[in-house]
Amino acid sequence: MPESVRAAVTIDDVALAAGVSRSTASRVLSGAGSSSTSAGARVRSAAERLGYVPNPLARALARGEGTRMVLGVSGVSPDVHDLYLGLAMSGVAEVCAPEGVGVSVQWLPLEAPDAPLARLAEDRGVRGVVLINTTERVLDAVPVGLRGRIASIGVGSAAVPSFDVDNGGAALAVISHLYLTGRRRIAMVTGPAWLPCSRRPVEVYKSVMQSAGLPDRIVPGDFTAASGHEGALEILRRWPDTDAIFGICDATALGVLSALRGLRVDVPGDVAVAGFDDIPFAALSAPALTTATHPVRQIAAAAAGAVLDRTAARPTSYPSRLVLRESA
Amino acid sequence: MPESVRAAVTIDDVALAAGVSRSTASRVLSGAGSSSTSAGARVRSAAERLGYVPNPLARALARGEGTRMVLGVSGVSPDVHDLYLGLAMSGVAEVCAPEGVGVSVQWLPLEAPDAPLARLAEDRGVRGVVLINTTERVLDAVPVGLRGRIASIGVGSAAVPSFDVDNGGAALAVISHLYLTGRRRIAMVTGPAWLPCSRRPVEVYKSVMQSAGLPDRIVPGDFTAASGHEGALEILRRWPDTDAIFGICDATALGVLSALRGLRVDVPGDVAVAGFDDIPFAALSAPALTTATHPVRQIAAAAAGAVLDRTAARPTSYPSRLVLRESA
DNA sequence: CTGAAAGCGCTAACAA
DNA sequence: TTGTTAGCGCTTTCAG
Numbered sequence: 001m002p003e004s005v006r007a008a009v010t011i012d013d014v015a016l017a018a019g020v021s022r023s024t025a026s027r028v029l030s031g032a033g034s035s036s037t038s039a040g041a042r043v044r045s046a047a048e049r050l051g052y053v054p055n056p057l058a059r060a061l062a063r064g065e066g067t068r069m070v071l072g073v074s075g076v077s078p079d080v081h082d083l084y085l086g087l088a089m090s091g092v093a094e095v096c097a098p099e100g101v102g103v104s105v106q107w108l109p110l111e112a113p114d115a116p117l118a119r120l121a122e123d124r125g126v127r128g129v130v131l132i133n134t135t136e137r138v139l140d141a142v143p144v145g146l147r148g149r150i151a152s153i154g155v156g157s158a159a160v161p162s163f164d165v166d167n168g169g170a171a172l173a174v175i176s177h178l179y180l181t182g183r184r185r186i187a188m189v190t191g192p193a194w195l196p197c198s199r200r201p202v203e204v205y206k207s208v209m210q211s212a213g214l215p216d217r218i219v220p221g222d223f224t225a226a227s228g229h230e231g232a233l234e235i236l237r238r239w240p241d242t243d244a245i246f247g248i249c250d251a252t253a254l255g256v257l258s259a260l261r262g263l264r265v266d267v268p269g270d271v272a273v274a275g276f277d278d279i280p281f282a283a284l285s286a287p288a289l290t291t292a293t294h295p296v297r298q299i300a301a302a303a304a305g306a307v308l309d310r311t312a313a314r315p316t317s318y319p320s321r322l323v324l325r326e327s328a
Numbered sequence: 329m330p331e332s333v334r335a336a337v338t339i340d341d342v343a344l345a346a347g348v349s350r351s352t353a354s355r356v357l358s359g360a361g362s363s364s365t366s367a368g369a370r371v372r373s374a375a376e377r378l379g380y381v382p383n384p385l386a387r388a389l390a391r392g393e394g395t396r397m398v399l400g401v402s403g404v405s406p407d408v409h410d411l412y413l414g415l416a417m418s419g420v421a422e423v424c425a426p427e428g429v430g431v432s433v434q435w436l437p438l439e440a441p442d443a444p445l446a447r448l449a450e451d452r453g454v455r456g457v458v459l460i461n462t463t464e465r466v467l468d469a470v471p472v473g474l475r476g477r478i479a480s481i482g483v484g485s486a487a488v489p490s491f492d493v494d495n496g497g498a499a500l501a502v503i504s505h506l507y508l509t510g511r512r513r514i515a516m517v518t519g520p521a522w523l524p525c526s527r528r529p530v531e532v533y534k535s536v537m538q539s540a541g542l543p544d545r546i547v548p549g550d551f552t553a554a555s556g557h558e559g560a561l562e563i564l565r566r567w568p569d570t571d572a573i574f575g576i577c578d579a580t581a582l583g584v585l586s587a588l589r590g591l592r593v594d595v596p597g598d599v600a601v602a603g604f605d606d607i608p609f610a611a612l613s614a615p616a617l618t619t620a621t622h623p624v625r626q627i628a629a630a631a632a633g634a635v636l637d638r639t640a641a642r643p644t645s646y647p648s649r650l651v652l653r654e655s656a
Numbered sequence: 657c658t659g660a661a662a663g664c665g666c667t668a669a670c671a672a
Numbered sequence: 673t674t675g676t677t678a679g680c681g682c683t684t685t686c687a688g
Binding site for chain 4: 336338339340350351354355357358360361382383385386387388389390391392
């Protein structure tokens with residue numbers, strides 16, 4: 001491609017080479033409007049030959065779209081070390097790149113998500129928003145300006161399509177496994193109370209325990225390993241005969257493991273431990289962590305895709321798979 | 329701000345409200361060109377009052393800039409689960425967001441980085457590139473079109489400013505610690521041979537061993553935990569009296585730890601283990617991993633900042649800090 | 657120092 | 673189906 005050496009070939013060059021007007025070229029190249037097959041062929045071949053690549057900025061400006069997909073992350077404070085966020089970004093970025101859109105992250109304070117959301121809605125550079133760790137507060141604060149170009153990884157609403165892992169199914173699989181392998185005094189370290197999607201697993205846990213006629217043993221956590229560590233300590237203090245601990249996520253479960261190790265409690269001999277997410281390090285702990293998969297990247301990609309397509313996507317739930325290792 | 333309800337306020341609105349021409353408004357708002365103090369004040373106050381926010385797309389189109397910062401990642405294949413990449417993205421995204429630029433990721437195949445790089449250079453939507461896991465091959469393939477808007481996290485060149493952690497210093501700190509705590513039969517699991525920045529630590533290791541009159545024990549790895557696991561096995565097979573293993577990164581060191589555990593080798597009693605990066609899970613392993621910090625996010629942010637500023641940044645090295653835990 | 661005018665590259669009515 | 677005509681919102685010569 002010798003012409004690629006020269007500067008930017010525009011749609012005018014293509015139109016000229018194909019012997020049609022700029023509009024016609026635009027129609028066939030952008031796929032909008034109708035055009036004759038012959039014109040279409042000529043334009044396409046000219047574009048191919050010249051190595052034409054549409055300028056995403058010009059296109060976006062003309063269409064009134066943005067070129068930035070923003071990940072709106074709720075939380076008490078920005079948590080940049082969250083590896084869940086890294087995966088989500090990567091999934092979103094992959095889907096957005098072909099369209100020439102990049103991704104950025106915007107923290108949404110738990111108690112005041114309105115202002116940042118409003119700003120995103122007015123920013124002409126923003127193509128759409130993918131919510132993460134979504135709360136009802138955020139759902140209520142979604143400005144009309146974002147309608148049709150917003151999706152949520154987590155809970156959704158009438159106006160915000162939801163894409164999420166089957167939290168309930170995953171929790172059920174893990175807890176059932178614990179139960180079916182003979183555990184009866186099962187405890188759980190939960191996620192932050194403000195996070196809706198961390199409530200499902202707790203409900204499932206409660207209902208399983210209840211239908212088995214067992215009392216529940218719940219301790220609050222916040223998705224961190226530290227909370228798992230302290231949670232395990234508290235559990236063993238309050239209910240010394242506990243024989244299994246379910247961590248709401250792998251980080252928490254890993255924290256549980258480290259606490260039990262400190263206490264010289266045998267895992268899974270005395271206490272079984274299970275988590276959720278199947279992060280890479282779940283396979284490396286001692287003992288290796290039993291958990292359930294969480295296809296974050298795939299989910300994030302789907303959410304971003306829905307926003308890009310502006311297609312009225314319906315809520316989608318992704319399956320989780322139990323991963324049996326040594327800890328339970 | 330009642331006017332924020334209405335649609336996009338443009339620079340024309342501001343100019344009108346300030347009683348100046350659009351050009352003048354543009355000059356003061358974009359900081360380019362000169363303008364009288366009085367005009368400046370009027371424009372600024374009008375902009376403030378109307379809640380004016382420049383449209384990043386229009387600005388970029390007019391200036392001939394892009395709105396996407398791409399992370400060019402070298403590797404044998406796209407590794408989306410790399411948590412190093414997540415941190416880098418997050419650092420770059422934070423710096424780019426205020427400018428209205430988003431980030432995306434482009435894999436650069438080891439043997440053929442030229443085509444993707446050329447494509448990036450010609451893509452009018454691309455603001456600049458931040459290289460990661462940079463190789464000499466990539467450095468050589470940087471198209472002129474990218475000059476002045478590219479930086480590297482890792483090795484650099486005359487045309488590509490480098491931002492990196494002080495790999496040599498970090499390795500020296502870790503190895504010295506091993507030596508000073510009495511270890512003499514120290515082995516190392518390295519990173520992939522194609523990665524320049526993973527060579528420094530190896531050189532440091534070799535030179536330390538040599539000046540101590542000790543033979544080196546090197547086994548190749550690839551930054552994965554799996555390679556650490558196998559590396560440790562091989563080390564103990566070849567040199568059964570090894571009393572310390574330095575993993576090129578924490579993931580690898582964690583793999584080493586899991587292998588030693590399987591072998592029932594006492595750590596740090598029989599063998600000390602140390603890594604590099606200080607990832608969150610380094611504190612959770614059993615025993616907790618001794619390592620050295622690696623401010624990836626900060627480095628990535630600096631690299632992105634340099635690209636945005638188009639400022640001729642000189643190579644910058646970031647210090648690493650030794651983190652003593654239980655494994656060594 | 658300031659304003660008028662000409663684009664940046666593309667899309668989208670509107671007629672023909 | 674096609675071409676013509678206006679923009680999208682901002683920057684930037686170029687005169688004054």
